[in-house]
Amino acid sequence: MTALKGSGTGALLIHGLGGTQFDLGPMHKALRRAGVETHAVTLPGHAGTPEDLVPVRAEQWLDTVTQAYDELAGQYETFHIMGMCLGGLLALALAERRQHTKGRLIALAAPVYIDGWSTPWYRALRHLVYHIPTLPARMRVEEDEPFGIKNDLVRAIVKAKFERGDNFHYRWVPLACIRQVDRLRGWVLDGAHRIACPTLVVNAREDELTSLRSADFLEATVPNVRKVVVENSYHMICVDNDRELVVSNVLEFLGFDPAQARRPARARVEVPMTGEAVAAVVNEYLQALTSGQFEALFPLLEPGVRWRHQGEHPLAGSYDDRDAVIGMFAKLEEIAGKTVRITVTAPPRIEGASAQIDVAASSVMNGEARHSQGTQTLRMRNGRISAVTFRPADSADNAVSATEPLPAPAG
Structure with a gap:
């Protein structure tokens, strides 16, 4: 919708390095519910491949957002600027x-300093490498776990997206691009004291890319600033554990009631699942299970899923929510690594909103090969798996069924 000239409230939202508007999580929707018309830009070198970033200079990024600002700001009585990371x-x-x-400024996890806990001790040496011909264009800075995300489920979803090759975020960026980020950092260090509008700075205490030194600098330098530190996230604060807190602080800073802008809670009504819907969930589950992409299982689970694994082995027991199931998977990876293999030994038997699946599993734990068989029973409602039970085929399998927990959480 196009606003009348000089009326209403608008905002320009700027994504992070190698990213998309996914970086800002629910921010667009929350602002729109509050009555703010949001606008996004795609920075030069993005929405393609990482190689596209090699020739891009920081001036191009800044010119792109400046052009968007100049085109949009005059359309609104109030116009805000917000950005995540880069x-x-x-x-x-x-x-x-x-x-x-004309409005306010929000800087989310802005890396004024690149000195977070996951950055290597030799990070300062990059400034020497910048001057070696062709090397910065060929060197890759990989995006690896934890992907800036502390939340196990969100991290698993992001990992699954990377594995599928979804084009939502670059898996790496060239070192030449980091050089341009460093140039931009220099501009911010030199000019922050000249920022004229009220400014909100939000950073995570455990940010792996930038320490709180960045937030502290902005708090001490920007004339009119409010600093917020969130305690349960890594770098990607708009999609991590503190995302709702970040949104609430942004809305409050902009003069809105966070409660009014929050999405209305949907009534918990049981919606009967058709046979096709049940089969689709089962098929998606089996695809993730047999391909070894176990991270793709977690979104299939209800938050309050109840998972039971019978037998006698290190992972046997009861797991009463999705976080507990994710924790079980993490423990499984600790003791079995990437050696777990799951196969389905018979077609799934579907009856109503339940399915029984016969599985066989193999793995190597502590140098010992293990094999087991059993049956998983999945129960579904409202499009997700609400309960999973695994039963070993016989007592002889109990000693080696530690590999089976994988299938169960798959629900």
Whole structure:
């Protein structure tokens, strides 16, 4: 929808390095529910392949967001600027460049300093490598676990997306691109004291990319600033454990009631699943199970899923919610690594909203090969798996059924 000139409230939201608007999580929707018209930009070098970033310079990023700002700001009575990660640096630089006073500024996890807990001790040496011909364009900075995410389920979903090759975030960026981030950081360090608008700075205490030194610098340098530190997230604060807290702080800072902008809770009504819907869940489950992409199982589970694994082995027991099941998978990976293999030994038997699946599993634990067989019973409702029970085929299998927990959580 196009706003009348000079009326209403708008906002420019800027994504992070190698990312998309996924970086900002529910921010667009929350602002729209509050009555703010949001606008997004795609930064140069993005929405393609990581190689596209090699020739891009920081000036191009800043010029892109400046052009968007110049085209949009005049359409609204109030216009806000918000950015995440690289987008946060660009938001800060844009606000200083345009002496923005038509609205407010929000910098989310802006890496004014690249000194988080996962950055290597030799990170400063990159400034020497920048001057070696062709090397910065060929060197890759990999995006690896924990992907900036502390939440086990969200991290598993992101990992599954990477494994599938979904184009939502680059898996790596060239070192030449980091050089441009460093140049942009320098502009922010030099110009932050000239930012004229009220500014909200939100950073995570456990950010693996940037320490709280970044937030502390902005708090001490920007004339009119509020700093918020979240305690249960890594770098991607808009999609991690503190995402609702981040959204609430942003809305409150912009003068909105967070409760009014929150999505109305849906009534918990049991919706009968058709046979086709049940079969689709089972098929998706089996695909994840037999392909070894166990992270893809977690989104199939209800948050309150009840999972039971019978038998006598290290992972036998009861797991009463999705987080507990994810924890069980993490423990399984500790003791069996990537050696777990699951096969389905007979077609699933579906009756109503339940399915029985015969499985065989093999793995290597502590140097010992293990094999087992059994049956999983899945119960479904409202499109997800609400309960899983695994029963070993016989008592002889109990000693080696530690590999089976995998199938169960798959629900």
